[in-house]
Amino acid sequence: MDIKFQQLEAFDDNAKLQINSWVIKHNQPWAVFSIEGDIAELLSELLSKKLTISAGTMSGHPGKVELVSLTQQQRLLEEEIANDDSEFIDRIDAGSSVYALIQQHCDDHLVAEHLIEELDLHNLKESGFRVLSTGETRRVMLAIALAAKPDFLVLDDPFTGLDIEHRKTLSNYLHKLSASLPMLICFSREEDHPDWVDNIALFNKGELSELMDKSSWDNHPVIKQLKAQSSAHSEEMLTLIRRHQHSSHFENPIFEISNGKVAYTDKTIFSDLNWRINKGQHWQIKGPNGCGKSTLLGLIFGDHPQCYSNDIQIFGKQRGSGETIWEIKKNIGMVSSSLHLQYRVSCSALDVILSGFYDSIGLYQQATAAEIAIAHEWLTMLHMSDVAQTSFKQLEYGQQRLLLVARAIVKQPTLLILDEPYQGLDYLGRRLVKNALELIARENLSQLLYVSHYQADSLKSIKNYLEFVFDDQSQGYITQQDQGN
Ligand SMILES: Nc1ncnc2c1ncn2[C@@H]1O[C@H](COP(=O)(O)OP(=O)(O)OP(=O)(O)O)[C@@H](O)[C@H]1O
Numbered sequence: 001m002d003i004k005f006q007q008l009e010a011f012d013d014n015a016k017l018q019i020n021s022w023v024i025k026h027n028q029p030w031a032v033f034s035i036e037g038d039i040a041e042l043l044s045e046l047l048s049k050k051l052t053i054s055a056g057t058m059s060g061h062p063g064k065v066e067l068v069s070l071t072q073q074q075r076l077l078e079e080e081i082a083n084d085d086s087e088f089i090d091r092i093d094a095g096s097s098v099y100a101l102i103q104q105h106c107d108d109h110l111v112a113e114h115l116i117e118e119l120d121l122h123n124l125k126e127s128g129f130r131v132l133s134t135g136e137t138r139r140v141m142l143a144i145a146l147a148a149k150p151d152f153l154v155l156d157d158p159f160t161g162l163d164i165e166h167r168k169t170l171s172n173y174l175h176k177l178s179a180s181l182p183m184l185i186c187f188s189r190e191e192d193h194p195d196w197v198d199n200i201a202l203f204n205k206g207e208l209s210e211l212m213d214k215s216s217w218d219n220h221p222v223i224k225q226l227k228a229q230s231s232a233h234s235e236e237m238l239t240l241i242r243r244h245q246h247s248s249h250f251e252n253p254i255f256e257i258s259n260g261k262v263a264y265t266d267k268t269i270f271s272d273l274n275w276r277i278n279k280g281q282h283w284q285i286k287g288p289n290g291c292g293k294s295t296l297l298g299l300i301f302g303d304h305p306q307c308y309s310n311d312i313q314i315f316g317k318q319r320g321s322g323e324t325i326w327e328i329k330k331n332i333g334m335v336s337s338s339l340h341l342q343y344r345v346s347c348s349a350l351d352v353i354l355s356g357f358y359d360s361i362g363l364y365q366q367a368t369a370a371e372i373a374i375a376h377e378w379l380t381m382l383h384m385s386d387v388a389q390t391s392f393k394q395l396e397y398g399q400q401r402l403l404l405v406a407r408a409i410v411k412q413p414t415l416l417i418l419d420e421p422y423q424g425l426d427y428l429g430r431r432l433v434k435n436a437l438e439l440i441a442r443e444n445l446s447q448l449l450y451v452s453h454y455q456a457d458s459l460k461s462i463k464n465y466l467e468f469v470f471d472d473q474s475q476g477y478i479t480q481q482d483q484g485n
Pocket of ligand 1 (some may be wrong): 161295296
């Protein structure tokens with residue numbers, strides 16, 4: 001049955017949605033772009049009749065609506081952490097197994113097996129949800145949503161975090177599914193938008209501004225405007241960074257790992273890793289989902305348990321030679337999904353940025369007047385001054401991520417570690433951060449260690465690549481290096 005919106009205005013406690021006129025036909029998937037603001041959750045709530053309608057109408061019955069989003073993913077991970085049984089089982093609790101989670105939503109064994117095959121989860125069936133990599137987690141979230149046999153699917157950036165191969169196979173799978181399952185797919189990247197979705201709805205701050213087909217969208221002036229707008233903002237960001245620059249000096253190497261290896265009881269992730277980062281070098285780390293990119297960054301940052309069983313030198317010190325974790329962390333700024341997950345405190349947006357000066361999760365020290373002034377400048381630049389005192393937990397996932405990027409950059413660390421930094425950012429936010437990173441790298445304001453699965457995210461100033469490739473002999477990953485400078 002078609003769903004029709006006419007002159008609709010709907011709201012919840014935090015946001016408002018306005019749709020003048022829109023018809024969603026049963027077998028017609030839609031791509032949804034939002035220039036500013038998260039739209040997927042709002043649309044899903046509207047379709048599930050959870051928003052208050054203050055004007056206009058919505059006709060038709062979407063039935064059971066399932067949403068797959070980074071916010072949902074964060075919620076499930078938080079639930080899994082809340083159920084942590086480490087104290088009782090005397091080992092780290094990896095959380096519910098992938099298979100158990102899918103089964104919880106599905107009484108049909110065959111459907112569960114089918115989803116596991118289609119979403120390439122076979123080798124992860126028994127893995128605990130909490131230890132999965134980002135891309136693995138995203139595929140499991142989709143499997144859980146489909147296991148519930150929805151009548152309508154809302155997907156928020158379903159390809160983000162997936163490697164190139166998995167993006168392709170997921171696109172084919174969704175294409176097949178779209179013949180029988182109505183779906184709205186929200187994108188923050190034009191390059192993710194597959195050819196088989198020909199209908200586009202463009203939103204801005206919760207208001208539907210235009211409906212069009214793919215060819216009109218490809219030449220739409222909004223894309224050009226956004227690019228120009230974000231470049232101007234990034235210049236502002238760089239001026240701010242330059243103004244508060246300070247420098248710390250280290251001899252080579254900044255970081256070195258010899259014969260690096262990470263293994264768990266059931267598998268080796270990578271081995272034979274010999275890698276050195278010299279002063280002034282920026283690196284991009286590449287490889288498929290689950291190859292160990294975040295694990296390696298965890299070894300550098302010092303929060304991976306196997307960082308002491310590896311031969312690591314960092315900032316001139318041998319790891320394990322009596323240095324404190326704080327001595328290391330004060331020279332590193334980090335953005336990653338695991339940090340985002342750890343940031344579960346309810347401090348204000350302003351305090352999140354300030355916490356970057358103290359490397360803390362939440363703020364427990366009195367910040368100086370100068371630090372507070374810098375943090376306010378960041379909020380202004382991110383257009384978030386009006387939420388300065390809002391609790392981090394109440395903000396949209398994308399706004400949270402922008403704050404974490406600012407938190408990492410604010411103290412101008414020697415090493416800036418960016419593990420898929422754009423996840424959850426809207427179009428404008430992503431371009432803003434990308435341009436700023438490009439400028440930081442070009443001017444050597446920090447050394448970048450950068451992970452992204454998208455070719456379009458490549459930074460011109462990064463000339464060094466560490467790539468993980470699967471090795472049949474060890475049944476784990478080894479690395480190749482391509483050094484431009
Ligand atoms: N405690 C653990 N026990 C078993 N396997 C684990 C554990 N912790 C992590 N893993 C596995 O280690 C692998 C590497 O994870 P990592 O997050 O480093 O991958 P990644 O390269 O960053 O992937 P992605 O591109 O999806 O972000 C994953 O397959 C993950 O399931």
